[in-house]
Amino acid sequence: MLIKSEFDIQFHLPFRTPMLAMLHVHPSLEAQLITPERLKVEHAGPAEENEGTTELAVEEYVDRFGNRCSRFVAPPGAIRLTGSSVVNASDTPDLQGFGLPLTPIEELPADVLQFLLPSRYCEVDRLGSIAHDLFGRLSPGWEQAAAIRDWVHERVMFNYNAARPTKTAMDVFTERVGVCRDFQHLAVTLSRCMNIPARYVTGYLGDIRVPYGGPGDFSAWYQVWLGGRWWDMDGRHNEPRLGRILMATGRDAADVAITTSFAVANLTHFYVESNEIDEHGKAVPLPPSQATIQGSVQQHA
Amino acid sequence: MLIKSEFDIQFHLPFRTPMLAMLHVHPSLEAQLITPERLKVEHAGPAEENEGTTELAVEEYVDRFGNRCSRFVAPPGAIRLTGSSVVNASDTPDLQGFGLPLTPIEELPADVLQFLLPSRYCEVDRLGSIAHDLFGRLSPGWEQAAAIRDWVHERVMFNYNAARPTKTAMDVFTERVGVCRDFQHLAVTLSRCMNIPARYVTGYLGDIRVPYGGPGDFSAWYQVWLGGRWWDMDGRHNEPRLGRILMATGRDAADVAITTSFAVANLTHFYVESNEIDEHGKAVPLPPSQATIQGSVQQHA
Amino acid sequence: MLIKSEFDIQFHLPFRTPMLAMLHVHPSLEAQLITPERLKVEHAGPAEENEGTTELAVEEYVDRFGNRCSRFVAPPGAIRLTGSSVVNASDTPDLQGFGLPLTPIEELPADVLQFLLPSRYCEVDRLGSIAHDLFGRLSPGWEQAAAIRDWVHERVMFNYNAARPTKTAMDVFTERVGVCRDFQHLAVTLSRCMNIPARYVTGYLGDIRVPYGGPGDFSAWYQVWLGGRWWDMDGRHNEPRLGRILMATGRDAADVAITTSFAVANLTHFYVESNEIDEHGKAVPLPPSQATIQGSVQQHA
């Protein structure tokens, strides 16, 4: 299945601003990229100066987690970050590791051990007893991992207005409301508490063969390490999905911000889309939405 | 100057326990090591079984921060971790980067950027306004970095009983009391808030050419990146010192725990020493303690 | 000056719901009330039952802070709380206690002492050192109290979306953004840290002789005890105002919620107004708004 992802993000910058971006697909998808992919950063100076648009030099580097990152310095004015990719993605929904046992600590690859530790938004050191209370009687491994994902999905409500940059897994556990990243932070933390290595993921998750779900955005999910590999998990959209396009992985959202600005940057435009296309590049139509039916059900609730 | 460091740490383990340890001197000191260094882990089974002591197999690996780490699995019973090293250390006290300007973000090596981010015990995202209130009027770079270190040193009191594993920089900022790691977490966080890359360090800091300061322990300090290199800073012992022996660096204490046990591990013995020795291996005597004088001064405070 | 205040608040209740309300003007304003005031609570059952509207029995009581409170039980369905009052308010803007010294603890009335203690949203026990760092060099009493109010006003930004029910003074201090109650919680806490008794206030603060400021709402401010009396302070609207109509005082917002529902209560309508009226009951027109001028200034900022 072909997945075309694209973005157009614009900021107004009052000052000269160094920026970082993690807007590439993940190096592990290199072989599946149908078209070469790049990040284009354009700058337009103050309107009165009428200088037109210039493309800014962008330097690329790979961070310690293996993510492809970009950095550049933008002069004051308007900047625009654009890019697109076509990835030959798997035709199979998220794989399931039913029945996998917990990997003993001593068999974990050295590089995976760090995903057991506490991190900024994942207070493993505070949620340990809570996790054991909730999931300690389940079979270690996939059963626990899936139960954690399901618990988070059922107990936390989605609400865009409940987002805030400092919100941690503990906050999500007590407030039970949040956005994408909040669901994943709580699930990641509870997983690590049960000695299941878990890492935070950003990427594209378009409405692929599911009904239209609203304007596009980047998505967050997470991965757990069991049976010698990472498995995609999603505390918010708790169903096997098609078309996840991995961009970056890290301990938590602190490691994989889409953009980081080292001065004031006012977002002025934000467009992200990720869609299935056919071999001619045309968008594959989505199945009909079931919003009406769901609406009437809710009215009686 | 020759610095001999050694440790003898013992645990009683009720269960089979996978463990991690960061008990080597840092790879960057390799060339200064006078004697080869290794971690020895011995195990004694339950006394009644009378099996004597066996040495456990220890696997070594280098983590993403470049630290030399060890891992092993210990059967139930008593374990003992020992090791020693002699390092040919610099004869110069901690170097000072007086007057160094702040390195512009765009000139920071890619690998240094991560030390601007928030981490588990360093809530850069919560202390930003506070740091700017306190240090925003100072000259960016060394002046700010030194002012942060001094402020932490003056405002936070040392108290062993005020330690707890979940204590963060924000907790230290409000409680104003803590142990070694707490001083450094607060200073690291405030430094990052001012765009000064800062990382947490563990190592040996014995009483080298200073009066006896009490039983030995591992120490924590931190480093800031200015002028193209890392500089040692110490929010607790705020004076240039001799004989710091680097063991590991990370974002904060979560990355560089001396030992990590994945089951109950009861500490039964703890000995750490780090001393200057002469070319014959003899300890160099310390200067006389000034404890009496200080004591009488305190009486009038 | 006559101030007419009125409200119309409606909820949909899925279940039978006990509720508390603090919707009366404060008993201390009794003598200034021009018209008797009461809280009317009406209930309409499910539409299909066509039962019309019934008025619910409301019980009144005075809480330990001396506030006039109401309690009632509402059956499932729609409820509507309405009320209005006309108060003969002072023609003088908020009085200022310039130069008042701090009242020594031993001279505080016993009943005022509680307003030095920490409370749910006012962590006096965590902000003590911070307050002394910021305000410790100022003259104790009014000068400190005013400096605290000004500091909060200048450093915290208003943003409706930054509200959340669990937000504390410490959160406001770090996030520097919030709504009315958040400004006051921080100012109350910092005042108490300097031994200035401070209590949280809810009431009406309409656009009285100031330009139109947007749709009406209840307001929060606070009071400090100096020179033998309480003085109104307002960390958000930091200018002497006319027409504050006191409703309730307490340690913090936990004590003086406008309504408290002991089951799900979905707000469906919210109208609050407080205006100056003339002797014929007509609204006194407001001075012209300066929004346009301010807007153009902001454009160049």
Place this chain on the structure above:
Amino acid sequence: MLIKSEFDIQFHLPFRTPMLAMLHVHPSLEAQLITPERLKVEHAGPAEENEGTTELAVEEYVDRFGNRCSRFVAPPGAIRLTGSSVVNASDTPDLQGFGLPLTPIEELPADVLQFLLPSRYCEVDRLGSIAHDLFGRLSPGWEQAAAIRDWVHERVMFNYNAARPTKTAMDVFTERVGVCRDFQHLAVTLSRCMNIPARYVTGYLGDIRVPYGGPGDFSAWYQVWLGGRWWDMDGRHNEPRLGRILMATGRDAADVAITTSFAVANLTHFYVESNEIDEHGKAVPLPPSQATIQGSVQQHA
């Protein structure tokens, strides 16, 4: 049964210090007091001035919770607070309200409602979902109240070193370790979350007809409101006890500090005892301690 309680608490004060104390038995015990009770505060100036001891004037007042409080101002130097009481206490261990249903909110006395609200150390607004997860399936009322007390008793470990003044119920819930007040704060909070009014209590709880339990101290427990009265509950000593002597009740520890000093006060001596006496005033001997037996059991754990 006669219970004699006494205390001798001494501080060194560098400065003139206003102080509050809650060192009386509760007014509700007035009729059971065998001997009149008073708080004596003595002051000794600096040794070199040789002025001997003077008794300080102490003012008494009753706070909003109905507790008998004392206030005084102490000059610099040493102060000593002493007092004793003999109370004719009930011969029955803590009464149990087995089977009592939850009191509907609308039937709670107005004065009891405040004990449903969040307070400084009891974040009812953060623990609501957690409490419902844990106790929501139990029968509302005594069954829930007892289950909460038992849960806290079983899941939290006692450790004197884990005390800190800012520790809240949420901290106890995550850290699972604390002192007396921490157990009660968590239980109070969880009870309120289930709409069971709960208040914090300080008092004497000596080793009365139980084996010697270590040096005396004031104790904290809590009370829940069910069936029209308050019932003693104790999350730490989770067994019906004899000889609880009530001193003060409040929302949490912030309301009922034994002493509050408005300047530095260094504790130099602390003696508290509460014992059963016979009609001649002689201490009734305790049953034999089972420490030895317990010790040997622990050795095999």
